[in-house]
Amino acid sequence: MWKLTLAGVFCLVLLTVALGAQALTPSHHLSLSDVDRLKGLLSQPFTDLASAYYSIVGLSKLGASVADENDACQFLKAQLDPMSVDSLFFAAEASQAIADCEMPVFNETRDILLAAVSEDSTVTQIFRAVSALSSLGLPLASQEVVAALVARIAKEDNVLAITTALQTATRLSQQAELGGILEEIEDLAARLDDLGGVYLQFEEGLEATALFVTAAYTLSDHADTEPPLKEDQVIQLVNSVFSKKSWDSRSEAFSVACAAAALSSNRFHVPVIVSTQGPATVSHSQPILHLLVTDILSNPLASANLLVESAQAVASKSVVLSQAPFSLRNGIFELNFMASQPASGYYQFTVAVTGDSRLVANQVELKVKVSTEVAVTNMDLSVVDKDQSIGTKTSRVDYPFKAKGSFTADSHQNFAMNFQLVDANTGVELTPHQTFVRFHNQKTGQEVVFVAEPDSKNLYKFELDTAERKSEFDSMSGTYVLHLIVGDATLENPILWNVADVVLKFLDEEAPAAIQSKTLYMPKPDIQHLFREPEKKPPTVVSNTFTALVLSPFLLLLILWFKLGANISNFSLSPSSVLFHVGHACMLGLMYVYWTHLNMFQTLKYLAIIGSLTFLAGNRMLAQKAVKRLASK
């Protein structure tokens, strides 16, 4: 029952999120420094053909090249093993990326490569052979390749194999039957794992995802068919591939470079990144909002136009700007936002990038801050008598000067401060987040801070009731320096203003109050433990008397028995009766020993031994007695 409720709640939440969610925008891309880092990793010196291939081809995808192209070409030629399909592949592909670098083609090369194209080779082998044939300019039969690929896909049903098959198809003639292989893109996309609605990746990892992206878009371009990926999926793929900013191996870097190249220049989907240049803040001194529109490699888009669809104030929800275009200057989009005279605060911008039908995620939400400068006006300080019988003495202080005299307030008076905070540029009243009034005692180092609050007309008032607040000041009279502190995220000029000196007089001044704070961290006085007091015992005389008294009836008993004529004349000295009496005496002695030394277990042990002996002897004795008694009857 609980599971159903949970599922229901989850669905409701999901629905709300889905309805309220805007289009997904990429949260990761390759900034210019990331691209440099990627190029750096690929530019590392290579030692074998595979790494040479990754470096040379990877750099070419990023629009760069190896340090010394001639050297690279020579290296390729030297390392080439014409009998190996892999070697031919690496060398041929790498040489294509270098200008004026031709690999030698032997007679056997074509045969070896064509032999690799069959149902019996792995997809990777087929791919490498086909690529090598295509790069070396050798003819190949596309239909045979398609047949071999389809057969291999059925046998090797893993992500990497199918991706490689997709890549192979990009090298084939456009007249070949690529429909079946194109469908694999959709099937493969279904295998992607959705992580939190933000990332979409294969469980095989980053390299597999990046290679899939490359293959899908390259094949789609080659076959002139739009890839079956939705806009959200594309963005999620972008997030997955470009979230990692330092790569473990050259092959991983190569796959990321290929994916970046594919996503920035294919014919169908080009994810666009809109970012601010510096913080997204405008003010009177800097009225222009600068935005950069780039692709995922941080290259500016050639034909893009930026438009503000709406700019809405966060606080008041009023729309300040609508359908305003940005102007392009030196590759940066600019908009003079201050021209719309926005009040200070935060604004939610919705911008749209137009100009290219391929653009994906071209509606972006941005938060822009408009900051301003604050001015303190009409600062009036006064000392008001509590019973209001004496008129108030008000003096005006101008920022940034200090009041000329000091103000004195004792327990009968209140110290009051009134002021207004206005926008220095527009004259509009402001209510910043932080408006503090700070009292600082120079002598004792005490600091007391209060908050000044605005009333309904946005006039700030602060009143200090000397008698009421004496606990905060620890009743320390003296001269306090008064500061006004004004701050806010949207203020460019936070204020710390020494307004005046205030002399406060408190009653019941306690001198040790100042020392209290100093002794706070000193050791406290020791606590002496009070042990449990022993109970009051009666005097020994009393208890001794009563002991004797309690034992006295025993004497009485003996006397009574004597008077009654009880005797032991019938005592038969048979062994059983002797043993019985001895055993019984031992048992009574054991009781005493139990009281003084033993515990229950030991006592029971001894009692068992002595008791059983006594019992046997007693049984015998009593039986004899009974016989005697019955005989005498």
Add this chain to the structure above:
Amino acid sequence: MSNSVISVISRFLEEYTTKTSNKLKVVDAYLFYILLTGALQFLYCLLVGTFPFNSFLAGFISCVGAFILGVCLRIQINPDNKGDFLTISQERAFADFLLAHTVLHLVVINFIG
């Protein structure tokens, strides 16, 4: 009123001294001794206080228990009650008395502390 009480008591005493056997009188003397001991313990507790309360309880219960066991013994060995105790001989009654006392003493000594 007091006359009748005195006459009842004197009659009782007379009957007691003549009719009861010596054996029973021995047991009665023992019972009287136990009674006195218990009463004196209780008096001490009332006067001085219950300080080692467990000790007081142990002593008092010991007296009470011994008195009860003594009474049982007296009932069982009284020849007038023979009809009620056909299966229990006098020796058997005495043996029971001793066994019960062993258990009583064990408990009392454990509790006396």
